[in-house]
Amino acid sequence: MSLDSDVIVDRRRLRRKLTFWRTIAVLVAVVAIVAGGLYATRSGTQTSSGAIARIKIEGLIQSNNERIEALERLEKSSAAAVIVQINSPGGTVAGSEQLYDALVRLKAKKPMIVMVEGVAASGAYIAALASDQIVARQTSMVGSIGVLVQFPVLSGLMKTVGVRLEEVKSSPLKAAPNGIDEPSPEARAALEALIKDNYTWFRGLVQNRRAMDEAQIEKVADGRVFTGRQAIGLKLIDQVGDEKTAVAWLVAEKKIKSDLPVRDYKLSPKLGDLTFLRAATSITLNAVGLSSIARQVEQGGFAQAIDGMGLDGMLALWRPVSLN
Template structure:
């Protein structure tokens, strides 16, 4: 095996691949297949990690929405949530997409808070029995180290244009008025969350509100409560999307958004085998073998 013959080179290549990021290495676009050309494709949009920036997700959704060869979209979610604004932007984009074609959400290990928020905009949600989901709520928090700053002799100097411009500063106490303002902000965002879940899921707002105290649910319980539609894995979600799109269950293909190759990937992809062959010749190995980083192109 390559790893045994060249352990140091294997380690360097492995670490390089990890630095570039698994999403870059594993999702470099899918080659056009006969099935895709015939319009039997399902676009897969991946939402992994904290939701801090929506730009790439929005672009992926838009491309699949506007591509007539993409018959349905599956949103794969493995996220604990994130920013309110980006989550709302993705929610809106999915609402628009489902007007054009079926959109199904597939939950991985966790789809909570903002991760659940965005999925509520789809035509249906599929989770694993043990998926951690729910956490419908809004939180705002910070650490106050005023006393610590005073003990070590640090003094905060603030010049502000308004009374509340420095509310929630970590070096001043939170006044009761500031607390009321921040609580009102959180309450408003929470009402937006409940409203959007109720709209997307076609549920009564009062029903959603009773579930929206911030607690998390296992996927199985979430289905019993109406927050999830079916239990199953990613492939089950793809099959469900195919069913909704009227695609032959034996002919669909999953397509991922194209990504620009990084120069680091080109070095690995184009140069690794040449380097391995050269080392083998120098060390006296004969007989060929191929080592390339894996690339998933669809299911």
């Protein structure tokens, strides 16, 4: 009986040791991945030295101070020129304006051209307007000049489930619309005034930057998107082509050396988008037995879900209906 007790005690002791060393191994792996990732991210911003820097604007555009700081570092770098590669449906109006302003400052320091890879709609087109030259593929989607605010009206659902909202507020237009009740005529009028003001700014920016007269801006400023082939005839872009077309323009118009390589200049990504952090998180989750969540993190599903939320404020965004 005593022998069995000793065996059980030894097994428990061994299990505790294994758990301890397993935890240490996981922590060492996480630290190594994070350190390596930070080094890669830091050094990645220097890869454009003596070359044409390629920066990528992808996904939803929101206010992002880290990205602005990275663009300011690029201003001071030894990059010979910049290609801004855009593939984005837009985002918030404020975030798009912030990015536009940063790209205008960058253009003052470096020869710059925008290349539309897939989509440059709404807020992403605002960003594209910072460049004096815009190139897009024939099948790229460009435009969507407009502003919107979307909110649900849940009054019917709340009535069905027997819930109602009580409000005490300082004035009728405070926190209106609230997404619960139908907006009052006054609230709708106030919201429409905000949208009209931002739309007037967006429309004016397009007209100014693309040198359009009233007849030309009227054709493109109704919220539609256009293909690259359509956009060139409408003065929304300057050339149909690809990155080689963009490089050729820099060589011809900005006297950039024709043999310079094009290298990625990594803008500081969001914490949740860092590949090395996703790997570290995945290892940790697997170690504690949460393998299903780990798989989701590896595939970027969690980050993508977060990206689709939290778009506060007025939107300059193109959201096509999915047919899948």
